[in-house]
Amino acid sequence: MTDFSPMLQPDKGQPARTIHVVDKHSYESWLAAQPERARTAISAQGMKLEGYAHAILPGDGADDWSVVTVTANAGNFSSWCLAKLAAVLPAGTYRLASGDPGVAMFGWLTGQYRYIRYKPKTEAEAPRVLLTTDPVRMAAALREATAVCMVRDLVNTTAADLGPAELEQASADLARKHKADLTVTKGDALEQGYPMIAAVGRAAGRNRAPRLIELVWGNPAHPPVAIVGKGVTFDSGGLNIKPGNSMALMKKDMGGAAHALALASLVMETGLPVRLHLLVAAVENSIAGDAMRPGDILTSRKGLTVEIDNTDAEGRLILGDALTKAVEGNPELIIDFATLTGAARVALGPDLPALFANDDALADAMISAGKERDDPLWRLPLWDGYDEMLKSDTADMTNSPAGGFAGSITAALFLRRFVPKDIAWAHFDTFAWRPSAKPGRAKGGAALGLRAAWGMLEQRFKVN
Numbered sequence: 001m002t003d004f005s006p007m008l009q010p011d012k013g014q015p016a017r018t019i020h021v022v023d024k025h026s027y028e029s030w031l032a033a034q035p036e037r038a039r040t041a042i043s044a045q046g047m048k049l050e051g052y053a054h055a056i057l058p059g060d061g062a063d064d065w066s067v068v069t070v071t072a073n074a075g076n077f078s079s080w081c082l083a084k085l086a087a088v089l090p091a092g093t094y095r096l097a098s099g100d101p102g103v104a105m106f107g108w109l110t111g112q113y114r115y116i117r118y119k120p121k122t123e124a125e126a127p128r129v130l131l132t133t134d135p136v137r138m139a140a141a142l143r144e145a146t147a148v149c150m151v152r153d154l155v156n157t158t159a160a161d162l163g164p165a166e167l168e169q170a171s172a173d174l175a176r177k178h179k180a181d182l183t184v185t186k187g188d189a190l191e192q193g194y195p196m197i198a199a200v201g202r203a204a205g206r207n208r209a210p211r212l213i214e215l216v217w218g219n220p221a222h223p224p225v226a227i228v229g230k231g232v233t234f235d236s237g238g239l240n241i242k243p244g245n246s247m248a249l250m251k252k253d254m255g256g257a258a259h260a261l262a263l264a265s266l267v268m269e270t271g272l273p274v275r276l277h278l279l280v281a282a283v284e285n286s287i288a289g290d291a292m293r294p295g296d297i298l299t300s301r302k303g304l305t306v307e308i309d310n311t312d313a314e315g316r317l318i319l320g321d322a323l324t325k326a327v328e329g330n331p332e333l334i335i336d337f338a339t340l341t342g343a344a345r346v347a348l349g350p351d352l353p354a355l356f357a358n359d360d361a362l363a364d365a366m367i368s369a370g371k372e373r374d375d376p377l378w379r380l381p382l383w384d385g386y387d388e389m390l391k392s393d394t395a396d397m398t399n400s401p402a403g404g405f406a407g408s409i410t411a412a413l414f415l416r417r418f419v420p421k422d423i424a425w426a427h428f429d430t431f432a433w434r435p436s437a438k439p440g441r442a443k444g445g446a447a448l449g450l451r452a453a454w455g456m457l458e459q460r461f462k463v464n
Contacts, residue, residue, distance in 0.1 A: 011131035016093040018066040052084040079374035083107030083440030091126035107440035109145035147262040148447040154258035155445025159234035159251040164282035178268040180217035196317040201283030203291035210283040226326035229260025230338035231282035238311030255432025256338035281318035307392040310400035323418040343407025344429040353430040353449040356412040369455025
């Protein structure tokens with residue numbers, strides 16, 4: 001994992017190159033105050049008044065230079081306004097010409113993220129260091145960047161190197177670091193206690209056996225909060241096998257588990273006053289003689305029966321059992337993350353996670369926190385009128401309604417069957433992947449909705 005700690009440092013007056021930040025409103029007055037050599041350099045470099053544009057400004061000596069960059073948000077910094085500079089400037093130390101970087105510290109860090117596990121070893125890049133006079137925000141930026149890049153690292157890891165056992169190990173490492181209790185249920189105990197998790201994962205064989213991973217942390221007197229993650233480490237689609245182009249990215253189908261682990265790490269790292277219950281349903285959806293079949297009827301941990309119409313709608317099955325276990329702890333709040341439906345991507349594209357919630361205040365708090373942290377969400381409805389689409393002639397419900405309409409909504413309605421109305425619940429249908437790079441946001445594994453959820457938790461359960 002990338003070590004971000006050298007990239008932000010307290011400003012103690014040490015030598016540093018200057019970064020001037022302008023927008024289209026302040027640019028002309030700023031430019032008029034610059035020496036002629038700076039104006040000539042900007043013109044020669046063809047800097048445009050658009051976000052992320054920048055130019056190098058010469059100083060009195062050959063090695064005396066500074067940089068100007070344009071932010072698209074007039075008068076306001078965003079998480080990303082310095083992210084491109086962090087990726088393209090030479091290694092060294094920098095400070096803003098005026099003010100403090102604030103929220104832009106986060107993008108400065110994530111702009112320097114690299115995933116190099118499968119590339120030949122090369123000499124590590126020297127960091128680009130940003131100075132700040134705000135140590136509290138610096139610590140927060142370091143924590144959030146580390147959590148976001150935990151998601152990236154886990155999702156980017158190939159399925160050959162990250163199966164259910166490796167998700168268990170990642171959970172065990174977190175538990176050890178924060179002195180939490182870890183419980184792993186598998187084998188006969190899983191089949192008896194969590195039959196849908198067992199059914200989805202049984203075809204993967206003994207070496208990649210399914211399991212429910214649970215981590216418990218915090219003072220039992222504090223409000224109980226459950227975080228649940230879908231951990232399908234590879235999804236072939238089962239007997240309803242995916243076509244090749246749809247299967248190519250299915251190493252990322254554990255992205256929900258990666259988000260859950262990262263959010264749990266933020267909770268524990270900051271000592272948030274909650275009783276945390278992390279649940280990761282870890283399986284590989286494979287094909288073998290004992291694979292789950294279309295037409296099978298499963299009895300869930302809750303006792304509801306589910307007709308399997310499509311073995312590729314497996315994520316909601318494992319989450320159903322995990323949510324049931326979470327509910328048994330009578331939490332004040334449940335948050336689940338899952339790369340659940342392609343329908344959410346069709347509706348909202350790769351950048352916007354679909355948010356579902358049974359509590360308006362909770363949804364509003366999530367969306368507000370996402371806006372503050374440049375981690376946008378879009379709420380979709382738990383539309384009661386579509387609940388009848390889950391009807392089955394032979395079981396309490398089907399796992400995959402016919403017709404293909406409202407796929408993300410019907411999946412969320414399926415999950416709602418496992419959460420009582422009196423427990424606040426939020427469900428993220430997230431992509432966990434970025435198909436193309438943007439400043440501070442590398443192509444590949446992506447944390448989408450994580451910072452929004454964390455912002456809500458931080459506001460709701462303020463650290464003492």
